[in-house]
Structure formats: C-alpha cells, structure tokens
Amino acid sequence: xxxxxxxxxxxxxxxxxxxxxxxxxxxxxxxxxxxxxxxxxxxxxxxxxxxxxxxxxxxxxxxxxxxxxxxxxxxxxxxxxxxxxxxxxxxxxxxxxxxxxxxxxxxxxxxxx
Amino acid sequence: xxxxxxxxxxxxxxxxxxxxxxxxxxxxxxxxxxxxxxxxxxxxxxxxxxxxxxxxxxxxxxxxxxxxxxxxxxxxxxxxxxxxxxxxxxxxxxxxxxxxxxxxxxxxxxxxx
Numbered sequence: 333x334x335x336x337x338x339x340x341x342x343x344x345x346x347x348x349x350x351x352x353x354x355x356x357x358x359x360x361x362x363x364x365x366x367x368x369x370x371x372x373x374x375x376x377x378x379x380x381x382x383x384x385x386x387x388x389x390x391x392x393x394x395x396x397x398x399x400x401x402x403x404x405x406x407x408x409x410x411x412x413x414x415x416x417x418x419x420x421x422x423x424x425x426x427x428x429x430x431x432x433x434x435x436x437x438x439x440x441x442x443x444x445x
Numbered sequence: 446x447x448x449x450x451x452x453x454x455x456x457x458x459x460x461x462x463x464x465x466x467x468x469x470x471x472x473x474x475x476x477x478x479x480x481x482x483x484x485x486x487x488x489x490x491x492x493x494x495x496x497x498x499x500x501x502x503x504x505x506x507x508x509x510x511x512x513x514x515x516x517x518x519x520x521x522x523x524x525x526x527x528x529x530x531x532x533x534x535x536x537x538x539x540x541x542x543x544x545x546x547x548x549x550x551x552x553x554x555x556x557x558x
Binding site for chain 1: 451477479486487488489491494496502504535537544545546547548549550551552554
C-alpha cells in the first residue's frame with residue numbers, strides 16, 4: 333500500500349527566502365506525482381505534475397523534482413512571498429488500473445513579511 | 446477552459462438527515478470524476494470515482510453513495526448522516542481514460558450536529 337509523507341508539517345520563513353518542501357513515497361512504481369496548493373477553507377489548486385519518466389518540472393518560481401528510485405520529490409520555491417503562504421500537498425498516482433491519488437498530509441507554509 | 450462547480454459551499458445538518466452534494470464540470474466531455482473527503486488531521490481520502498455515466502466505484506465502505514446521472518454531473522448522497530460524516534468534501538476531474546492531472550472544485554464544508 334502506497335504511503336506518502338511530507339516533512340515538516342509546518343514551516344515558517346522570512347519573505348524573500350528560497351525554500352524546499354519535501355515529499356516521500358514508499359512504492360517507487362508510480363505513474364506520476366502532482367503538487368497542489370490549498371488555501372484555508374478552499375479547494376486544491378494544481379501546481380505541477382511530473383510524469384514518472386521526468387526528472388523535474390518548472391512553473392514560474394516553482395520547480396518540482398522527482399527521484400523515483402529513492403521515492404522522493406521536492407518542491408522548490410524561489411524568492412518566497414507572503415502570498416505563497418498556504419498548505420502544500422503532494423500526491424502520487426500509481427497507475428496500473430487504479431485511479432486513486434494517494435496524498436500526503438501536507439506542509440503548512442507561512443511566509444513572514 | 447474547464448470549470449468545476451460544487452454546491453452548496455457550506456452545509457450544517459442534524460444527525461440522521463439525508464445529504465445531497467452536487468458537482469458539475471464545464472468545458473470537457475466524458476471526464477473521470479472523483480469525490481474526496483478531507484477530515485482534520487487525516488489528509489484527503491478518495492471516496493468514489495466514475496469513468497462514465499452510471500459507472501461508480503467505491504474506494505472505502507461507508508455511509509455514503511454516489512451517482513452520475515449525466516456526463517458532467519456527480520452527486521454524493523447519504524440517507525442518514527452520522528457525526529463522522531463531517532468534513533470537507535472535494536470533487537475533482539481529469540481527462541477521460543487517463544491518470545493525468547486532476548483538477549479540484551472549491552469544496553463543500555459539511556458539519557453534522
């Protein structure tokens with residue numbers, strides 16, 4: 333059974349700092365990995381999707397990497413801003429006939445002005 | 446572009462009452478549709494998914510049921526709510542016959558008293 337872990341559960345950084353959020357998964361046989369952002373009381377916003385054959389994906393100040401063999405992904409946020417404050421979730425899709433995304437519990441990021 | 450709607454946004458219901466939550470998607474055809482529940486401290490859990498009209502798969506046994514009466518409409522129901530049904534319910538979609546990027550709706554906050 334796939335398990336996804338995100339450490340730390342919460343992170344506080346000063347504005348302008350570069351930061352890395354971590355995601356690990358127990359079964360390396362994944363189809364893809366998706367990073368989401370969730371603001372309080374809101375739905376999930378998709379940030380980046382990395383296919384199993386890819387090493388990284390970039391969107392603006394965000395860069396996500398994937399090391400499938402070691403069961404790890406990182407989300408790098410450059411030059412953090414107060415508007416980046418949110419909970420960041422990673423989810424893996426194992427494919428193989430299953431439509432289920434397995435989610436981590438998220439990292440709550442606070443960017444202090 | 447595609448849009449996903451959920452209603453109501455919030456709902457307070459007494460134990461034992463019925464439930465109906467609705468999700469609709471615009472701008473795409475024959476999407477895969479999903480119902481997730483997010484409970485405090487427990488992460489997102491997939492409840493149901495559907496790959497077509499009338500086709501529903503359940504991921505966990507529970508007090509809830511789902512239906513897909515139209516191509517882009519997904520309904521979550523219960524005949525008698527339990528206290529444990531409280532949570533944040535999220536609908537999501539992705540392209541038909543794919544495991545690719547999932548997009549989420551704004552969610553419904555359900556409180557059972």
